[in-house]
Amino acid sequence: MPKVLLVEDNEMNRDMLSRRLHRRGFQVLLAVDGEQGVATAEKELPDIILMDMSLPVLDGWEATRRIKAGDATRAIPVIALTAHAMAGDRDKAMEAGCDDYDTKPIELPRLLEKICRLLGGLPSA
Amino acid sequence: MENPEHMPRQILVVDDEPDLELLVRQRFRRQIRERELEFFFSHNGEEALQALAGQPSIDLVLSDINMPVMDGLTLLGKLNESGNPRKAVIVSAYGDMANIRTAMNRGAIDFLMKPIDFQDLEITIQKTLAHVEQLKHSLHTQQQLLAIQQELSIAARIQQWLLPRQFPPFPDRRDFDLHAAMVPAKEVGGDLFDFFLLDADHLGVVIGDVSGKGVPAALFMAVSRTLLRATAMQRLPPGQCLEYLNTTLAGQNANSMFVTLFYGILDTRTGEMEYAVGGHNPPYIVSPDGTSRQLPITNSGMIVGLIENAPYATASCRIAPGEGILLYTDGVTEAMNRAEDFFGEERVEEFFAQRPGADAVRLVSELHAAVQEFAAGMPQSDDITVVALRYLSSVPPA
Numbered sequence: 001m002p003k004v005l006l007v008e009d010n011e012m013n014r015d016m017l018s019r020r021l022h023r024r025g026f027q028v029l030l031a032v033d034g035e036q037g038v039a040t041a042e043k044e045l046p047d048i049i050l051m052d053m054s055l056p057v058l059d060g061w062e063a064t065r066r067i068k069a070g071d072a073t074r075a076i077p078v079i080a081l082t083a084h085a086m087a088g089d090r091d092k093a094m095e096a097g098c099d100d101y102d103t104k105p106i107e108l109p110r111l112l113e114k115i116c117r118l119l120g121g122l123p124s125a
Numbered sequence: 126m127e128n129p130e131h132m133p134r135q136i137l138v139v140d141d142e143p144d145l146e147l148l149v150r151q152r153f154r155r156q157i158r159e160r161e162l163e164f165f166f167s168h169n170g171e172e173a174l175q176a177l178a179g180q181p182s183i184d185l186v187l188s189d190i191n192m193p194v195m196d197g198l199t200l201l202g203k204l205n206e207s208g209n210p211r212k213a214v215i216v217s218a219y220g221d222m223a224n225i226r227t228a229m230n231r232g233a234i235d236f237l238m239k240p241i242d243f244q245d246l247e248i249t250i251q252k253t254l255a256h257v258e259q260l261k262h263s264l265h266t267q268q269q270l271l272a273i274q275q276e277l278s279i280a281a282r283i284q285q286w287l288l289p290r291q292f293p294p295f296p297d298r299r300d301f302d303l304h305a306a307m308v309p310a311k312e313v314g315g316d317l318f319d320f321f322l323l324d325a326d327h328l329g330v331v332i333g334d335v336s337g338k339g340v341p342a343a344l345f346m347a348v349s350r351t352l353l354r355a356t357a358m359q360r361l362p363p364g365q366c367l368e369y370l371n372t373t374l375a376g377q378n379a380n381s382m383f384v385t386l387f388y389g390i391l392d393t394r395t396g397e398m399e400y401a402v403g404g405h406n407p408p409y410i411v412s413p414d415g416t417s418r419q420l421p422i423t424n425s426g427m428i429v430g431l432i433e434n435a436p437y438a439t440a441s442c443r444i445a446p447g448e449g450i451l452l453y454t455d456g457v458t459e460a461m462n463r464a465e466d467f468f469g470e471e472r473v474e475e476f477f478a479q480r481p482g483a484d485a486v487r488l489v490s491e492l493h494a495a496v497q498e499f500a501a502g503m504p505q506s507d508d509i510t511v512v513a514l515r516y517l518s519s520v521p522p523a
Contacts, residue, residue, distance in 0.1 A: 001427060001435070002427070002432065023404065023405075023406060023407070023422075024385065024404035024427070024428045025403065025404040025426050025427035025428055025435075026427070105465075108455075108459075109336060109337070109455075109507075112336060112383075112428070113336055113337065113381070116336070116381040116382075116383060116428075116431055117381045119381075119431065119432070
């Protein structure tokens with residue numbers, strides 16, 4: 001079962017998305033701020049990370065940079081989730097090392113397709 | 126260079142001046158010899174119409190205005206009616222602005238002045254022929270688009286044929302009550318449902334939702350549905366069926382498409398249902414008094430078609446006589462209203478509570494109606510599918 005790490009500080013968004021991903025058969029790990037996100041990524045080595053960008057303690061941009069700088073975690077694909085479809089956010093996310101990018105409100109089928117594309121070559125669990 | 130295969134572009138010259146033909150043939154003799162251009166000549170509008178009827182591939186009409194029988198302006202009016210992309214260039218007396226304006230308003234693309242400047246005429250011919258070529262090309266593209274649209278609507282129909290269409294599906298059976306309906310979103314989409322008797326006592330029920338939209342989703346849906354039915358017919362437990370389907374689909378799936386699936390087998394003697402889930406919403410068990418509960422999905426497998434060799438377990442539950450199981454796709458719970466609220470699971474549960482004892486037909490048709498009423502004209506972005514199966518009794522079929 002693929003492990004998804006969801007880094008999101010908003011409790012409602014976190015619950016909703018994790019429940020919907022769980023329904024699709026994903027194992028969902030949660031982190032509520034960037035620092036926790038980096039620590040969980042290092043400890044659990046998830047198959048993919050969904051990263052909210054405006055996070056307390058350590059924001060999503062910096063958390064992604066740290067994940068992409070770590071030897072153990074750099075290969076884990078990261079999808080940036082941002083609140084606004086700002087033209088610059090996409091470039092900023094890619095620059096921080098994100099592998100893809102999606103905007104809130106989350107449309108699950110669209111997000112799932114992005115997840116699946118990044119997990120596409122995944123060997124059997 | 127002579128090219129006998131090459132089809133010359135055809136031009137009709139309409140003028141009551143007999144000398145013009147000689148002048149044109151003289152001036153364009155190279156293009157005529159090399160089969161770049163081919164000229165036809167008429168002496169009034171009526172002759173011109175006859176010539177055009179005999180030579181429909183004429184792309185350019187070069188016409189004088191003042192002629193006996195039918196003048197050039199009348200001819201222009203008739204050319205417009207044909208629907209052919211051919212264009213007309215008018216030749217007028219010097220400074221005759223009134224006639225030139227009329228000609229332009231009747232669709233002439235350009236005009237020349239007498240006496241004809243042949244260099245100007247040559248440029249005008251080349252420019253107009255290029256324009257007609259472009260028109261023909263866009264007309265062709267438009268026709269191709271129309272053909273594709275037609276094929277898409279045929280694809281949508283074929284896809285619907287893949288779903289069971291006869292209701293009630295098993296009219297002789299008194300021990301269960303089964304109904305289903307899919308309301309497709311505008312585009313060809315990817316919801317599926319199916320049911321089949323594995324033997325006299327075992328009824329298979331399937332619901333699924335394919336990722337994406339359009340023709341790729343429709344094709345993936347067709348493959349998933351056919352493969353699952355073929356696998357189910359081998360009498361494998363639901364979990365093994367999904368495992369087989371998943372591995373087959375994942376192995377050849379270059380586009381990372383997937384399908385969420387629920388497959389259950391109801392033992393019609395006992396009400397026992399064996400089932401497996403591949404990332405699909407948990408179905409509801411609905412009691413005769415309208416209370417409902419979600420089927421516990423402890424064996425939830427991954428969405429199907431993504432990860433080779435993913436495990437899918439078979440679980441079982443018991444449906445009491447009078448209880449029903451309701452399967453649905455995201456289109457129900459994620460239907461959105463103007464305030465951007467989802468229909469959601471609470472409304473589904475409320476829906477059941479208001480309809481104690483409803484049969485399968487009512488559950489399906491009224492849930493569709495409730496979702497539609499909720500969405501109140503908001504565009505439907507996803508297929509909406511509902512399958513209701515009521516288990517009536519353990520009495521064997523008559």
